[in-house]
Amino acid sequence: MxxxxxxxxxxxxxxxxxxxxxxxxxxxxxxxxxxxxxxxxxxxxxxxxxxxxxxxxxxxxxxxxxxxxxxxxxxxxxxxxxxxxxxxxxxxxxxxxxxxxxxxxxxxxxxxxxxxxxxxxxxxxxxxPAIQENTIPPKTRSTEVVPFDVQERLILTLRMREMDAVREELSRIWHEMNNIEISSVIGRGYLEALINLCRAYIIESELSPEEVWGTDSTLEQQLQTLRSWEEAELWILELFSKAVNYRESFKPSKSYQLFTSAKAYILQNYPDSELTVEGVAQALYIDASYLRKVFKKEANISVVDYITYIRMKEAKDILLIRSIKLSAVAEKVGYNDPNYFSKCFKKRYGLTPSEFEQLHAKKANPE
Structure with a gap:
């Protein structure tokens, strides 16, 4: 025993x-x-x-x-x-x-x-005893094999229940892991960390993994059967999709409907540098303090952080599409101060807008 x-x-x-x-x-x-x-x-x-x-x-x-x-x-x-x-x-x-x-x-x-x-x-x-060749070795040590900034981005997209953004973050991970053997300790560590991150999000949502996934009693066994990153991508994507979409199968609560409406309003008005929590609340005919409570309950995030999240996401998309002056990008996503915009962007993505643009250009046109 x-x-x-x-x-x-x-x-x-x-x-x-x-x-x-x-x-x-x-x-x-x-x-x-x-x-x-x-x-x-x-x-x-x-x-x-x-x-x-x-x-x-x-x-x-x-x-x-x-x-x-x-x-x-x-x-x-x-x-x-x-x-x-x-x-x-x-x-x-x-x-x-x-x-x-x-x-x-x-x-x-x-x-x-x-x-x-x-x-x-x-x-x-x-x-x-030692496991057979081509199987994934067990690993129970720290999951810090996944960089903290990657965890932070995935956490935020899960909280926002935006599956497209989740898919984008996972795609970035698969690209980074392309040269690592899935059967290696690092490969196994990444997959275990992703499962645990998603499991923790489910717990935060006051649900149980078994309730969302049907049962997670065989996840570790399923992990052992994966032989390629292509298989892993599909498998992990399904787990995350179930976590993000689980509540959609139920009649949405008044709180969740308000949360969705607020997100839609922010998405439409993020270019306005004067956008505030009070402004969003007023547009929805509710009190600002109540709106803050709704965001805390539904996504464990502040309204201000969500506005920043949308602005940074849109700024990144602009930089990926075309070359544009920093001041113009900042203005398009609601910032009057390009330096402050650059600081916010680096905090979100680990690179300044200029560094991000240069890196993308180098990947698109390798020598």
Whole structure:
């Protein structure tokens, strides 16, 4: 049986985890407990658990710090965060630290069982003899193989539920990965990171991966069957598409209808340098504070950030089509100050508009 360590500062919750859940039927047993991160490090050193269930909010050392420290001494330990925090940033930090899953309190026994099944498959893979040639080697370490700026762009497009933009970001990834073997550790790491990023977005949306994907209990097994980036692209695209479009199958709420209307208004009026949150709210006959709450609820993003997102996206499209003065591009997307526009563009894409234009020209006309 695989060994489990429970780390939570609430005695009643540790008691629930220990006495009310059926670990043995899934091939696990609890080997130790800890009330905080300091105790957990000592217990892990002595007991070498295969799996750690960790609460994020704890005294002395929080759960995210603890996970990072545990993986420094035991890289293959599986980590599941159990917490009352539902913010996406927590989930995103968790997956970047190589967390196997992320459960929100209160969770039910079905969610618990599904998580243990997923963890057990990973542990079983790690304990097997060397895998056959041409299969993808298992990898459970940090998902930081995907650059942070790439994660940020994908997060934003997911939050906006804009599948065309998601497709564009994924296409950029496939281009970057073109010279890397899909069966390599890096290739596997990229695919796992993309799955986890999408999974975290689903959690942020207060849904479950199983609910959106039908079941994600076989995702790791499916990953093993991929033999080319072409197969991976189609497979990953389907997962992201289901995540983005899931809510569209239901009758949209009043909040979501308002969110959609606000996005449409911003898309039509982004060239106006005087466009403000108050202006958008007034056009929709609602209070600005309510509009901010709607964007927070539906996309976990501010209205101002969305306006900037649209402006940067349109600026990039202009630069890809034709050569144009910086001041003219800035004006077309709602900026009176070209220098400020350039700063915003670099923050979004990592390059100034001029650098972006030169890079695109070099790719279009290689020597």
């Amino acid at each position: 695989y060994k489990v360590m429970i780390v939570d500062d609430e005695p009643l919750f540790r008691d629930y985890m220990r006495s009310k859940l059926d670990w043995a039927s899934h091939g696990f047993h609890i080997c130790c407990e800890a009330a905080n991160g300091r105790e957990a490090l000592e217990e892990a050193k002595e007991n070498r658990p295969d799996l750690a269930f960790i609460d994020i909010s704890m005294p002395f050392i929080d759960g995210l710090q603890l996970a990072e420290l545990l993986k420094q001494t035991q890289p293959d330990i599986s980590v599941v965060f159990v917490t009352g925090h539902s913010e996406f940033d927590y989930a995103r930090q968790a997956i970047r630290l190589g967390a196997q899953d992320y459960l929100l309190k209160p969770f039910n026994k079905v969610e618990f069982s599904t998580t243990l099944q997923r963890v057990k498959r990973t542990l079983d893979e790690l304990s097997r």
